[in-house]
Structure formats: structure tokens, C-alpha cells
Amino acid sequence: xxxxxxxxxxxxxxxxxxxxxxxxxxxxxxxxxxxxxxxxxxxxxxxxxxxxxxxxxxxxxxxxxxxxxxxxxxxxxxxxxxxxxxxxxxxxxxxxxxxxxxxxxxxxxxxxxxxxxxxxxxxxxxxxxxxxxxxxxxxxxxxxxxxxxxxxxxxxxxxxxxxxxxxxxxxxxxxxxxxxxxxxxxxxxxxxxxxxxxxxxxxxxxxxxxxxxxxxxxxxxxxxxxxxxxxxxxxxxxxxxxxxxxxxxxxxxxxxxxxxxxxxxxxxxxxxxxxxxxxxxxxxxxxxxxxxxxxxxxxxxxxxxxxxxxxxxxxxxxxxxxxxxxxxx
Numbered sequence: 550x551x552x553x554x555x556x557x558x559x560x561x562x563x564x565x566x567x568x569x570x571x572x573x574x575x576x577x578x579x580x581x582x583x584x585x586x587x588x589x590x591x592x593x594x595x596x597x598x599x600x601x602x603x604x605x606x607x608x609x610x611x612x613x614x615x616x617x618x619x620x621x622x623x624x625x626x627x628x629x630x631x632x633x634x635x636x637x638x639x640x641x642x643x644x645x646x647x648x649x650x651x652x653x654x655x656x657x658x659x660x661x662x663x664x665x666x667x668x669x670x671x672x673x674x675x676x677x678x679x680x681x682x683x684x685x686x687x688x689x690x691x692x693x694x695x696x697x698x699x700x701x702x703x704x705x706x707x708x709x710x711x712x713x714x715x716x717x718x719x720x721x722x723x724x725x726x727x728x729x730x731x732x733x734x735x736x737x738x739x740x741x742x743x744x745x746x747x748x749x750x751x752x753x754x755x756x757x758x759x760x761x762x763x764x765x766x767x768x769x770x771x772x773x774x775x776x777x778x779x780x781x782x783x784x785x786x787x788x789x790x791x792x793x794x795x796x797x798x799x800x801x802x803x804x805x806x807x808x809x810x811x812x813x814x815x816x817x818x819x820x821x822x823x824x825x826x827x828x829x830x831x832x833x834x835x836x837x838x839x840x841x842x843x844x845x846x847x848x849x850x851x852x853x854x855x856x857x858x859x860x861x862x863x864x865x866x867x868x869x870x871x872x873x874x875x876x877x878x
Contacts, residue, residue, distance in 0.1 A: 594784030596621020692793035718749030817847015
């Protein structure tokens with residue numbers, strides 16, 4: 550098992566009003582005067598995990614965890630069918646990150662993102678490059694439609710039986726927009742219809758996510774509480790049908806805005822659900838980015854990916870914390 554820093558508890562937490570009836574949960578741990586770092590969690594809709602604090606040296610980092618709108622401990626939950634989702638978009642989430650930075654009195658911070666979190670971290674950093682010191686991304690995604698089409702259609706050639714079950718669960722045909730069908734049915738008035746769609750979404754998510762190797766139990770969507778599965782399915786389907794409200798290829802096209810910001814991109818060579826070509830293309834477009842390809846699927850919860858992430862974060866801790874700490878909260 551990868552050696553991470555010992556478990557720690559937050560020294561402060563709260564609920565930040567970000568408007569539109571949303572309160573987002575945040576917490577800080579580690580050294581209040583340390584180098585600020587923000588964890589941008591996977592999903593969308595999943596929420597943070599306590600073990601993510603352990604990637605950071607608690608003596609050198611001021612570690613910030615944020616549950617995105619509708620996720621984790623933020624309210625209202627996306628798992629509740631009564632929760633309106635019209636204000637839950639990539640750019641409102643990026644605005645929430647900036648509001649939190651201002652609320653905590655932080656001048657600049659390091660960003661660590663996993664999976665979907667890499668999309669959101671990139672969107673935020675390209676909008677606010679002056680607020681970002683370094684970026685570490687594991688399992689890189691940019692939410693291009695081409696990426697979504699691969700995960701929710703292209704992989705049917707590797708998992709034909711599981712794909713047919715994925716279609717059958719929502720009554721979709723092979724040429725239908727299956728993700729749009731899931732978006733509709735995860736918001737259906739009938740609890741039974743919603744639950745069936747959520748379970749099927751989780752099964753497909755875990756089928757493609759474990760391809761090429763085993764995955765840590767904590768990373769399996771089907772092993773998480775039903776409310777989290779519902780929040781992920783409902784939010785993810787909506788984001789995927791809308792291209793995450795990001796222009797196709799824009800995050801890679803605009804990566805030059807990150808010039809001067811050091812970046813480490815960690816990705817598995819055999820990640821079937823998210824092939825490494827996206828990480829490679831981003832590294833080519835981002836001056837100062839370093840691509841680290843790991844053997845196997847490279848899940849962010851795998852030992853090798855965790856070790857690389859912790860190593861990269863520790864390397865960046867060498868920067869003077871006094872240059873970045875900002876006001877204590």
C-alpha cells in the first residue's frame with residue numbers, strides 16, 4: 550500500500566452561500582499558515598473523501614477540500630429529485646471555487662484534480678491563471694464530446710453484453726442517445742424508474758472503470774451510498790449531454806493560458822475508459838506541463854498514481870509557503 554501522510558481531521562469547516570439557493574461545504578486541515586492547496590474532486594456529483602487530505606504534508610500545506618454544488622455535504626443534494634439543476638454547470642462550479650478562495654483569504658493555491666476534477670481544475674485555472682501556483686491532475690479529462698462518446702458508446706465493442714444491459718435498462722436502442730435517456734430517467738417522477746437507471750449507470754461506470762486492472766473499492770461507484778450514486782448519475786448524465794458547457798476542445802486549445810504554471814499530468818497507459826491521448830494532447834498544448842504515464846489503468850486510487858501524486862505535491866511544497874499563504878481563517 551502506498552505510504553501517505555497520517556490521517557488528520559479538519560481544523561475548520563463551513564457552508565458557503567454561493568447563490569441560487571446553494572450552500573457548498575468546505576474544510577481546511579494541515580497547517581493554517583502553510584502553502585494553500587485545493588482538492589478538486591471527481592464526479593461530477595461525487596464529493597470529497599477524507600483520504601485525499603493524506604496526499605499533502607500537513608506541516609507544509611493548508612489543505613482545502615470543497616464539495617461541489619449538489620455533491621457530498623453541500624446542499625441541496627443532487628440526489629434529491631426536487632433539486633433544480635439549472636445552476637449546476639462547469640462555470641458556476643468554477644465561480645464557486647473563486648468565491649471560496651476569496652472567503653478563505655487565499656491569494657494563490659495549488660490545484661489537485663482527479664478525473665472530472667481535472668476538467669474543473671483546468672476550467673478554473675484558465676479563467677483565473679493568476680490565482681494558481683501549480684496543478685497536479687490524475688486521470689486527465691477535458692469533457693470533450695469525443696471523450697464522452699468513447700466512454701458511453703465506443704467501449705461497447707469491448708463489453709457488448711454489458712453494453713446491451715446498459716441500453717436495456719432505459720429502453721434505448723443501439724443508435725439512440727443513451728446518455729440523454731439516462732439524463733431523463735434519473736429525473737423521472739417514479740422512484741423505481743430513477744433507482745433502476747441509477748443502478749445501471751453505476752454498473753456501466755464500474756465496468757469500464759475497472760477495465761485493465763482492479764480498482765480500489767472506495768473508487769467503485771456501485772459500492773458507494775445510494776444517495777451518492779444518484780447524485781453522480783443525475784449530475785454526470787446532465788453534464789455529458791451538454792458537453793459540460795465547454796466549447797469542444799476549448800480546454801486544450803486554451804492551455805497556453807497556463808504558461809508559467811507548472812503542471813504534472815498522471816495517467817494510465819491502459820486506461821480504457823479515458824485513453825491517455827487526452828493527457829498527451831494537453832501536455833503538448835500546455836507550456837510547462839509534465840506527463841507521467843503509469844503502467845496499467847492508472848486509477849487515481851491506485852498505489853502508483855497515489856505515489857506519483859503525493860510525490861508531485863511534495864515537490865511543489867518546496868515553494869515558499871509565505872508567498873502564498875494569505876490570511877488565516
